[in-house]
Amino acid sequence: MNFQHTDDRRMLADSLNRFIAEQYGFEARDRIARSQEGFSRDKWQRFCELGIVGAFFEESDGGFGGDGFDIAVVFEALGRGLVVEPFLDALIVGRALGRAGNDTQREIIARMIEGTEIAxxxxxxxxxxxxxxxxxxxxxxxxxxxxxxxxxxxxxxxxxxxxxxxxxxxxxxxxxxxxxxxxxxxxxxxxxxxxxxxxxxxxxxxxxxxxxxxxxxxxxxxxxGAGFPTLAHAVGYGLVALASEAVGAMDVAKEHTLEYLRTRKQFGVPIGTFQALQHRMADLLLEIEQARSAAINAAAAVGGEGIERERALSAAKYSIGRIGALVAEESIQLHGGIGMTWELPLSHYSKRLVMIDHQLGDEDHHLARYIELGRALMS
Missing domain, CATH: 2.40.110.10 (Butyryl-CoA Dehydrogenase, subunit A, domain 2)
Incomplete structure (x- = not known):
């Protein structure tokens, strides 16, 4: 299977990453996250003008994407920027309405794509x-x-x-x-x-x-009385989104940690030259690639139905929960005491990685669910 993104997805990711880098830097993000509303309506509107929410939905629902990988590229970029605007709920609510809503209810999707309604x-x-x-x-x-x-x-x-x-x-x-x-x-x-x-x-x-x-x-x-299949459908896309967001956050935590190991000196040399720290960082890089693979697998499976889809989603969420906590712990430990300071972006990425584990089911829940689904598959 070819996991290379299409040109359209690459352009969308490039536009979103560039907007976040230029308009949503850490200081701006910190102000937004601590504001009374907890997000910026102005930034939300500008994100929507870029077509971000439209990428979540198929053309029949007024969007221009809707595939698992369309959602993955958006949320990976949002994870890199620690974006706090309500994209996850727009995705879940919109997918539920697209699957089960009537014509009037589906009009809400168009308003979410435009940025005029928050769900x-x-x-x-x-x-x-x-x-x-x-x-x-x-x-x-x-x-x-x-x-x-x-x-x-x-x-x-x-x-x-x-x-x-x-x-x-x-x-x-x-x-x-x-x-x-x-x-x-x-x-x-x-x-x-x-x-x-x-x-x-x-x-x-x-x-x-x-x-x-x-x-x-x-x-x-x-x-x-028939809402559960719609819930499972919509939440499945939410799990892909969270897994991809976590991968984006892990990449930034990795980059910050590598830079710190290259520049922080002890005994007159960069601490990244110490073999014990090199081994820890190498292990961490391997774990992040494992998380990336799990997220890719979930994005590929989310458009399907049945047990195999649900197992791929739970496997990804379990992997993200376990590895996210590891990345948070190791990155902070490799930074030392400075890693916990409010002014350093790393501590905020670490908190976000830990909290992603608790959204839509933590690693314990999804490990148990993966095992249960495996038993059902064999029976």
Missing amino acids: AFAHDEPGSHYELARVTTRAARRADGWVLNGAKGVVQQGEHADILLVSARTSNGEHDQAGISLFLVPRNAPGMRVRGYRKIDGGRAAEVSLENVELDSDALVGTE
Whole structure:
């Protein structure tokens, strides 16, 4: 299989990398990440004008990409720049609407591509332990619509989103795949409370509480009780995005560490000449290439269906979680005490790598899932 990027993807990556280098340097990014909103609406609009969000979707949804590798090249560049704007949720929500939404709901994709609407993915719940099918938020029918009750946690940019894609159970038990439905909920809907907070790796997230939130019947996305396949489809693309973002962040951490080993002197010579440090750095470089291979494999598999797709995604997320933590630890240790300082970009890359592991399932979750899927494949 040919894993070389097309000319269009290379041009998109070049444009995005150049924009980040010129307009989204570390100091600018740090100000944005610590701001009251946790992202920049101006930068978000300018990213969208570059066509970044359009690369997430197929032409039938108003985009110009939609392949796993289209998403990979974008998020690798975003990872290199530690970009905090809400691209991941735009991807997940848009892929869900593209798969199951009606014509009116799919118009949201066009507005996200233009940068005029921000969407948030509200699925995780307190105590869900990353299990995609574990949903306790309830949606009950009423004469002309639905009433939602429940709580969602760690909703990225939930306090500033225009609309949220919320999962809720309409039937069956809290662990069942069947019976999950998806709803589009305006952020200012009566009965919905949003409590925002700052994340340790930059940007903001929110806890969302839904108390007798009344929705019209057209808020339902897809078929009642059949939301799980749409969730699995959309989250799969999110896993590719996170794996690629982590690879981009690892590359920058590697570059900073190599530069430090070349310039920091001890006993009158660069510390990079010490054999023990050379061995540690060589091991780290091999691990990063393993992470890159796992991310490429996930991008190649995400367009498929079934167990093989899910195993490739979980394998990538497990690898990214394990190797990301290793890169964070080793890079900081090889820098010494200066590696932990706020002013040095490395500490921020390290925090982001650690937090990527906790989005959409950590390494323990995906290792167990990979094993379980392997058993299912052999049975």
